[in-house]
Amino acid sequence: MVEDGFWIDKIKSHCFVTYEAEEDAITTREALHGTKWPSSNPKNLIVEYAQQSEIDRQKGITDRTEVKVEEKQGMVSRERRDSQRDRDRERRERERERERGRDRDRDQDRMKRRERSTSRENKRRERERGDKQQREVKSKYYRRSRTREPPAKLLDDLFRKTKATPCIxxxxxxxxxxxxxxxxxxxxxxxxxxxxxxxxxxxxxxxxxxxxxxxxxxxxxxxxxxxxxxxxxx
Missing domain, CATH: 1.20.5 (Single alpha-helices involved in coiled-coils or other helix-helix interfaces)
Known part of the structure; x- marks a missing residue:
């Protein structure tokens, strides 16, 4: 192989090797054509002969293609950065909106708890007043019952019964x-x-x-x- 006779593009799809003797080129092609390298590569290597003009032309095309690819990648990276900034900004806006919503929910929960506490306190007071009134009414009724109603009669007072047990x-x-x-x-x-x-x-x-x-x-x-x-x- 001559000095500086090896060239490969950046995406490693084309490779050119320049030998000093034609026999070396023939031997290399017979050894590599149709083989897989590396072993994980699903495609077979294609080894062909080329002239120096074709090598120069391929290098020029590849260099221009690589420049275009680099420019395209730069534009894509800028678009990605801009898109990422937009997504970050939207995410921060959503987080701030959720935080404001949580603050509103906490305020509403505090108001509801306060209202429920006030409602429970009012109901408790109403129950206490109702219980007190009911106790007063029952005490009056019991006093009136003890003064007016005769004592309840038992079964022995109302019926006769047998001496044998159980009684009939x-x-x-x-x-x-x-x-x-x-x-x-x-x-x-x-x-x-x-x-x-x-x-x-x-x-x-x-x-x-x-x-x-x-x-x-x-x-x-x-x-x-x-x-x-x-x-x-x-």
Whole structure:
């Protein structure tokens, strides 16, 4: 390789090597063409022969391209810086707005807590006044009840109870209730007697019917025997 005979662009897509002898160039192409380098590169190397004019032209094109790329990158970096400044400014504005919103929310919360505290205090006072009035009304009612109402009666005072336990409380019937019960009992006996008589009458009628049928069958049997005797006599 001649002195200063190696050149590669900044993006490492093109590389030119100048050898002193043509045999070295042929050997290098046969060794590198179609291979992968580095091993992580998905593409194969393409090695071709070139003239010095093509090398000079490629270097000039590449240099101009690199200048344009650098200018474009500078413009992109400036645009990015401007965009970043705008985003930072918007972010600071949003943060200041959120901070003002939080301040308003804290003020509203303090006002609501103060209002709730005042409302609870008023309700507590109203409950205390209502409880006091209710206690006064109950005490008056109890005093009036003790002076006017007789003591409550117990079950032992109202009913009779059995001696066996558990006790069964009961009351004797009044004379009116006894009369009603007796009337109901007589009515049931009367109905029972009427049903008994009816059943007895039906039974007698059934026996008379059966007796008539038996007599009828006996008469028919006598007639039949009598006719039989008359035939034998003839």
């Amino acid at each position: 409380y009961w009351l004797p019937l009044t004379q009116q209730e006894i009369a009603v019960k007796e009337k109901e009992r007589l009515e049931r006996n009367k109905q029972r007697e009427e049903r008994r008589k009816k059943i007895e009458q039906e039974r007698q009628e059934e026996e008379e019917r059966r007796e008539k049928e038996r007599q009828k069958r006996r008469q028919e049997q006598r007639r039949s025997r009598s006719r039989s005797r008359d035939r034998r006599r003839r």
